[in-house]
Amino acid sequence: MTVSVVLFTSDLRLHDHPPLRAAVDAADEVVPLFVRDPAVDRAGFAVPNRLAFLADCLTDLDAGLKERGGRLFVREGDTVDEVCAVVRRAEADEVHMAAGHSAFARERERRLRKELESAGCRLYVHDAVTTVVPPGDVTPQGSDHYAVFTPYLRRWSAEPLRAPLAAPRAVRVPSGLRSEKLPGRASVADVSEALATGGETEGRRRLGAWLSRHADAYETRHDDLAGDATSRLSPFLHFGAVSATEAVHRARARGGPGADAFVRQLCWRDFHQQVLAARPETAVEDYRPRLDHWRRGAEAEADLRAWREGRTGYPVVDAALRQLAHEGWMHNRGRLLTASFLAKTLYIDWREGARHFLSLLVDGDVANNQLNWQWVAGTGTDTRPHRVLNPVLQGKRYDPHGAYVRRWVPELAELPGASIHEPWRLKGLDRASYEYPDPIVDLADGLARFRHARGRD
Structure with a gap:
């Protein structure tokens, strides 16, 4: 009786899964395994929205495996230690997994290969999975x-x-293996109210x-x-x-x-x-340094706090940040606008914004989050690094009737038409009738500050 282990990481599916297909084809029995590694949590993964979505994904994966005669085995601990323990217990000959591309994933793979080879077990790493x-x-x-x-x-x-692979019709698992209880969404606190089902x-x-x-x-x-x-x-x-x-x-x-x-x-x-x-260092360092001296101190902290809370006084920026808090997701145009406003109009370090996004985004991905932030901040791969998005003009262009702002900034819902993007300009408006802040920065002042900082004035 031959046994293979499939280590699931960022590939929580049955359809088009080359490691699973290879394991099923190679062995009589397969151990579908997911390891909750505290090191991943310490690296910043363990935020409520992603933990809740992960729980949904694992529950659904387990259900799909059970429909095929198998199940998902969940272990908690160091990934290398837990995989090796399962290999020994199941007397497995092979381990299959998807290639990872972060520094963390590549080091995990290196350690795992070394330990498995010393135990006489082969590790197969499959490309084009994630x-x-x-x-x-x-x-x-x-x-x-x-x-x-x-x-x-x-x-x-x-x-x-490569052609997509069908899900396996059957997955036969060995008996006698220990598994932790599957995590459930209900056990995760502080999840965004409208977080999608995973x-x-x-x-x-x-x-x-x-x-x-x-x-x-x-x-x-x-x-x-x-x-x-x-x-x-x-x-x-x-x-x-x-x-x-x-x-x-x-x-x-x-x-x-x-x-x-x-x-x-x-x-x-x-x-x-x-x-x-x-360039793994670009997760925290500028891809193309611009010699920025980002704003620090109490005033910058107050501006950052207003930005996080969606209280900047610029309706489309605030709407997008409130959507993020409510859904754990933000429209891509909103991501561009809010990032430009923080990094260029407020001239606050892009890493502060990236950190806030990763604390809430259910799709929070180091490569896409950090490098998109750098693209907007002008320290990344953008070929126009000094462009600045005007939130008023962008709001009028991409939310011309103000419907998006009215959805997420209800205190402005009664304001007429596209004027909702500049509430401070409305004549005769009773400011006591709604609770919305004045702009925390004048756009012209923010632009001048940024251009001076980048030597563009």
Whole structure:
């Protein structure tokens, strides 16, 4: 009787799962294993929204395995120690897992390979499980990664993709193995009120529904704040409950400008992964330093607090930050606006904003969160690093009737039309009739400060 172990990490699904398929094909019995590693929590993962979504994903994964005659085994402790303990107990010959691309994941893989080899067990690491194109597969001449998105997109788009794999029909597991109790969402405190339900079942339902009903309009509507026309698949992609490779295949099969624009966003996800894989220090350090001397002190702390609370006095910025608190998710245009406002208009260190996002975002991903923040702050890969987004003009453009602001800033709901983006300009307005702060900074002053700091004045 041969046994293989499948270590699930950021790939919590049964469909299009190369490590699981390889393990099922190679052995009579398979141990589907997930390890709750305290080191991952210490690295910043253990925030309520992601823990709750993770619990949903694990519950759904376990249910899918049970439908196929198996189950999910959950252990808690150091990943390497727990995998090796399962290998010894099950007398497994092989361990299969998806490749990880962060410094943490690569060190985990190195340690695991060393320990398993000393025990006579082989480790198989599978690429293109959590990304479409593995980091390092496409590189420019003379460099180990692409620093500009457009040439990366051209190469990425030309890469042949593996065909998606069907979920296994049966998964036979060995008896006598210990498992911790599956975590449940109900056990997690302080979860955002409207946090989405996680799991592969929900992710596949959303992908299919969005492609059939909304993909055609995506190219023209993806920036529409009130229309909310994005796929909202980012949490499922982050946890691997939906395969990015399968999503690309299905979008390309549908075709059209909207599907193409959606695939472009999946390419952005891979682009940031390949930057972080090549430059792991950019999780905390500037990719392209600008010699910034970010604002510090009591006044900057007060501005940062107002930003976090959605009380800046700029309605579209405040609306997006309140959406984040309520849903654990934020519209992509809102992410750009709020990040630009903090890093450039308030001139506060982008790391403060990235930290706040990671404390709430259910799709909080180190590569995409940190490098998108750097892109907006002008310390990353943006080819126009000194651009500043004007929240009033952006609000009028992407929320022209003020519907998004009215949804999330109810104290302004009665203000007329697009004037909601500049409530302080309304004549004869009874300021005592609503509780909304004055702007914490004049946009012209913030722009002048930023340009002076970057030597652009």
